Amino acid sequence: MTTVAVKPATMAQALTRALRDAMAADPTVHVLGEDVGRLGGVFRVTDGLAKEFGEDRCTDTPLAEAGILGTAVGMAMYGLRPVVEMQFDAFAYPAFEQLISHVSRMRNRTRGAMPLPITIRIPYGGGIGGVEHHSDSSEAYYMATPGLHVVTPATVADAYGLLRAAIASDDPVVLLEPKRLYWSKDTWNPDDPQSVEPIGRAVVRRSGRSATLITYGPSVPVCLEAAEAARAEGWDLEVVDLRSLVPFDDETVCASVRRTGRAVVVHESGGFGGPGGEIASRVTERCFHHLEAPVLRVAGFDIPYPPPMLERHHLPGVDRILDAVARLQWEAES
Amino acid sequence: MTVMEQRGAYRPSPPPAWQPRTDPAPLLPDTAPYRVLGTEAAGKADPDLLRRLHAHLVRGRRYNAQATALTKQGRLAVYPSSTGQEACEVAAALVLEDRDWLFPSYRDTLAVVARGVDPVEALTLLRGDWHTGYDPYAHRVAPLSTPLATQLPHAVGLAHAARLKGDDVVALAMVGDGGTSEGDFHEALNFAAVWQSPVVFLVQNNGFAISVPLDQQTAAPSLAHKAVGYGMPGRLVDGNDAAAVHEVLADAVRRAREGGGPTLVEAVTYRMEAHTNADDDKRYRADSEVETWRAHDPIALLERELTERGLIDEDGIRHAREEAEELAADLRARMNQDAVLDPMDLFAHVYAEPTPQLREQQAMLQAELAAEQDGGDR
Ligand SMILES: Cc1ncc(C[n+]2csc(CCOP(=O)(O)OP(=O)(O)O)c2C)c(N)n1
Numbered sequence: 001m002t003t004v005a006v007k008p009a010t011m012a013q014a015l016t017r018a019l020r021d022a023m024a025a026d027p028t029v030h031v032l033g034e035d036v037g038r039l040g041g042v043f044r045v046t047d048g049l050a051k052e053f054g055e056d057r058c059t060d061t062p063l064a065e066a067g068i069l070g071t072a073v074g075m076a077m078y079g080l081r082p083v084v085e086m087q088f089d090a091f092a093y094p095a096f097e098q099l100i101s102h103v104s105r106m107r108n109r110t111r112g113a114m115p116l117p118i119t120i121r122i123p124y125g126g127g128i129g130g131v132e133h134h135s136d137s138s139e140a141y142y143m144a145t146p147g148l149h150v151v152t153p154a155t156v157a158d159a160y161g162l163l164r165a166a167i168a169s170d171d172p173v174v175l176l177e178p179k180r181l182y183w184s185k186d187t188w189n190p191d192d193p194q195s196v197e198p199i200g201r202a203v204v205r206r207s208g209r210s211a212t213l214i215t216y217g218p219s220v221p222v223c224l225e226a227a228e229a230a231r232a233e234g235w236d237l238e239v240v241d242l243r244s245l246v247p248f249d250d251e252t253v254c255a256s257v258r259r260t261g262r263a264v265v266v267h268e269s270g271g272f273g274g275p276g277g278e279i280a281s282r283v284t285e286r287c288f289h290h291l292e293a294p295v296l297r298v299a300g301f302d303i304p305y306p307p308p309m310l311e312r313h314h315l316p317g318v319d320r321i322l323d324a325v326a327r328l329q330w331e332a333e334s
Numbered sequence: 335m336t337v338m339e340q341r342g343a344y345r346p347s348p349p350p351a352w353q354p355r356t357d358p359a360p361l362l363p364d365t366a367p368y369r370v371l372g373t374e375a376a377g378k379a380d381p382d383l384l385r386r387l388h389a390h391l392v393r394g395r396r397y398n399a400q401a402t403a404l405t406k407q408g409r410l411a412v413y414p415s416s417t418g419q420e421a422c423e424v425a426a427a428l429v430l431e432d433r434d435w436l437f438p439s440y441r442d443t444l445a446v447v448a449r450g451v452d453p454v455e456a457l458t459l460l461r462g463d464w465h466t467g468y469d470p471y472a473h474r475v476a477p478l479s480t481p482l483a484t485q486l487p488h489a490v491g492l493a494h495a496a497r498l499k500g501d502d503v504v505a506l507a508m509v510g511d512g513g514t515s516e517g518d519f520h521e522a523l524n525f526a527a528v529w530q531s532p533v534v535f536l537v538q539n540n541g542f543a544i545s546v547p548l549d550q551q552t553a554a555p556s557l558a559h560k561a562v563g564y565g566m567p568g569r570l571v572d573g574n575d576a577a578a579v580h581e582v583l584a585d586a587v588r589r590a591r592e593g594g595g596p597t598l599v600e601a602v603t604y605r606m607e608a609h610t611n612a613d614d615d616k617r618y619r620a621d622s623e624v625e626t627w628r629a630h631d632p633i634a635l636l637e638r639e640l641t642e643r644g645l646i647d648e649d650g651i652r653h654a655r656e657e658a659e660e661l662a663a664d665l666r667a668r669m670n671q672d673a674v675l676d677p678m679d680l681f682a683h684v685y686a687e688p689t690p691q692l693r694e695q696q697a698m699l700q701a702e703l704a705a706e707q708d709g710g711d712r
Pocket of ligand 1: 062065066086091094441480481482509510511512513514540542543544605609
C-alpha cells in the first residue's frame with residue numbers, strides 16, 4: 001500500500017527539516033548563530049541539529065552579528081557552506097558591513113574566483129506583537145545590494161524548497177523568513193520534500209480574471225483573504241506569490257498582468273523607496289499597453305516600525321487592499 | 335621566498351624605540367571579585383547608604399515580581415526580569431549625580447526606575463504602547479536599548495560632548511556579558527580610552543546571553559580584563575554585594591569626573607529567572623545551578639549585614655517591604671488601565687515636519703478610522 005503521507009506541518013518544522021536534510025546530504029553545510037545550538041534558536045528552527053551533527057556543525061557563536069557573517073565568509077572561502085541565523089531582522093544590521101562590502105561582491109571582486117555560498121536566514125516582518133527592533137521588513141536594503149539573492153517563502157512547502165535551494169546555491173542568498181507564518185500550518189508531504197523549485201520563480205497562488213495582486217512572504221495569506229472577500233464585490237482576483245525578489249520573475253508576473261490588465265503590489269515594508277516601486281515600474285515598462293489602470297501599491301506606512309499596540313493600523317490588511325482594488329476602476333471613472 | 339627563509343635572513347638590529355605607554359599592572363582587575371559585605375570593609379560603609387540600598391533592593395525585587403505577573407495577565411508584552419541582579423541595577427542609579435547620564439540596556443528597567451523615572455513610563459517599551467515612555471532629558475536616562483551594545487558609543491559621545499562644553503558630567507553605560515562580544519562594545523571602549531572620556535562601563539555578567547554561557551562568549555580570564563588592552567582600568571566586583579558594586583562604581587565615577595578617564599567594571603551576578611517570560615531556561619541550565627546562587631542573594635546579603643550591625647531592625651525591614659508593596663500596588667493599578675492610544679501618533683514624530691507623503695498617509699488613516707467609527711456606530 002503506497003498512500004502518500006500528507007501531514008500538517010508548520011513552516012518552522014519545514015525549515016528545520018530542510019536544514020537537517022541539507023546537513024545530512026552535504027558535510028560541508030554548517031549552521032552558526034546566536035543560540036542555535038543547545039536552545040535550538042529562539043524560534044527553535046535549529047532544534048536538534050547540534051545533537052545530531054555535533055557542535056562543530058551547528059555552533060553557538062559569541063553574540064556578534066558582524067563576526068558571525070564575517071567568519072562565515074572565511075569558512076566559505078575555505079570550502080564550507082555556512083548557513084547563518086540572524087536572530088531577528090533588526091539584529092542583522094551590525095552585519096551589514098560584511099554583507100554589503102564583502103558577501104555580496106566577493107565573486108565580482110575576484111573575477112569569479114571566490115564565490116561565497118552563504119545562506120543568511122533572517123526572521124523578518126511584523127504582526128507578532130514584538131517590541132521595538134523585532135518587526136522590521138528589511139527586504140529593500142537587500143534588494144538594493146547587487147550580488148545577493150533574496151527569497152521569502154509564504155508556504156510550508158516553499159519554506160523547505162527555498163531553504164534547500166538557498167543552501168545549494170553557489171551565491172549568497174538572503175532567506176527572509178516571515179516570522180508571523182512560522183506557526184502557520186499547511187498540509188505537506190514530509191516523505192517527499194525534494195520538490196525544490198529553482199530560486200527565481202514566482203507562482204500563481206490563485207487565478208482570477210479581473211486584477212492581479214502581486215505579493216510575497218507574510219502578505220500572501222492576507223492577499224488570498226482579500227481575494228476571497230473581493231468576490232462579493234464582483235472582483236475575481238489573481239494572486240501572484242513572488243517567492244523570489246532577486247532574481248525577479250518578470251515572466252510570471254507579466255503574464256498574469258497581461259491577462260488581467262490591472263495590478264496591485266502588496267507588501268508590509270514602507271512604500272517609499274520600497275520593493276513595490278521597483279515592481280510597479282517593471283510591470284509598467286513591460287505591460288503598458290495591457291494596463292487598464294496604473295499599478296497601485298499597498299504598503300506599510302513610511303515610518304519606523306510602530307509599537308505593537310499600533311501595528312494593526314500600519315500593516316496592510318484586507319480592507320486597504322480592497323480599497324486599492326476599487327481604485328483600479330480608475331479609467332472607467334475618469 | 336617563504337616566511338621561514340625570510341626569518342633566517344633576519345639580522346639583529348637595535349630594538350624599536352617603541353615603548354608601551356602604560357604599565358598594564360594598574361589596569362588589571364583583581365583576581366577575585368571585590369566584596370564589602372561580610373568583610374571588614376563593611377565597617378567603613380555609610381550606614382545611611384546601606385539602608386538606602388536595602389530599600390531600593392527590596393523595591394526592585396518586588397517590581398520585578400509584579401512586572402512578571404503582568405506578563406501573565408497579558409498587560410505586558412514581555413518582561414526581562416533582573417531578579418538576582420538588583421544590586422547592580424540599584425547601585426548604577428544611586429551612584430550618579432542628577433547631572434550625570436545613565437545609558438541602560440533592555441534589561442535595566444530597575445536602574446531606570448531607581449533613577450526616578452515613573453515606574454509605568456519605564457515599562458512603556460515592554461508594554462508595547464510606545465518605544466520609549468519617558469523624556470530622556472527629564473532624568474538624564476537614555477532610551478532602553480534593545481540592540482545590544484549600541485548604546486555604549488552614545489554614552490562615550492555624550493560624555494565627550496559634556497567635557498568639550500566644560501561640564502563635569504559622567505555617563506554610566508550598562509551592558510550584558512553577551513553584549514561585550516559586539517563590535518560596538520569594543521569601539522566604544524577604544525574611543526573612551528583614546529579620548530579619556532568620563533564614562534563608566536558596567537558589565538552585568540549574569541552568566542548567560544539567552545542560552546549561551548560565559549565560557550562560550552569569551553576566552554578572557556574575566557570580562558574586566560578586556561579593559562587593559564584599551565588602556566583603561568578593569569574592576570571585578572561581586573555583583574550581588576550592593577555595597578561593593580556601589581563602592582567600585584563610585585570610585586570609577588569619581589575618577590571619571592576628575593579627568594581620570596573611563597573604567598570598565600564587571601559585576602559578577604546571576605540571572606535567577608529565564609531570559610524573559612517567553613524563554614525556557616530548562617533547555618540550557620540545571621535547577622541546581624540556580625539554587626546555588628539563591629544562597630548568595632543580594633537582599634539576604636545586605637539584610638544580614640544590616641541586622642548583625644544593628645543598622646536595621648524588624649520594623650525597618652517591614653517598613654521597606656510595605657513601601658515595596660505600595661509601589662507594586664500602584665504599578666498594578668495603573669498597568670491594569672487600558673492604554674489610551676491615538677493611532678494618528680504613528681505619524682507624529684517621524685520628522686520635525688511631516689513630509690507631504692506622510693501627510694497623505696495620515697489623511698488615509700484618518701479616513702479609515704472615521705469609516706470604522708461610522709461602521710461601529712451603526
Ligand atoms: C544586536 C543584537 N543581537 C541580538 C539580539 C537578541 N538578543 C536579545 S537579548 C540577547 C542576549 C543578551 O545577553 P547579555 O548581553 O548577556 O544580556 P542579558 O540578557 O544577560 O542581560 C540577545 C541575543 C539583540 N537584542 N541585539
